[in-house]
Amino acid sequence: MRAMGQRIQPDVNYTEEAVGRLEGISALYKENDVxxxxxxxxxxxxxxxxxxxxxxxxxxxxxxxxxSDSVEPNLAQAEEAIAAGRRLLTKDNLRQLLPLVSVKEDRRVLNAYLAELPEAHADRLSNA
Known part of the structure; x- marks a missing residue:
């Protein structure tokens, strides 16, 4: 309910369970628009x-x-946003979303996308 922007009613019971931790989510923040x-x-x-x-x-x-004073900070922020995007868009990272996808067609689309992603390599991620 909270994720959909709805207020949780006091009389509604719910369970909170962490299913993973998405890395690089800051790449999606408005201020990180590359x-x-x-x-x-x-x-x-x-x-x-x-x-x-x-x-x-x-x-x-x-x-x-x-x-000209803003050039270096903007370049640094873009570099950080790209690094966050590289962490976000890895197969292992996005695979954590699968348990949350309940619609069969959406699950098929996500699996197809994940199949196209290259496997993460430590040397590539360490440069990110």
Missing amino acids: RRLLVHEMANLDVVRDLDVESTKEKTLRDLAKW
């Missing part, structure tokens, strides 16, 4: 590349200097 971090937030790179410092207004230069 497209936003690497495409939208870096849009000024084209402006900087084509910039003629001598003819550019001082306000524009100040704005670009301020923007």
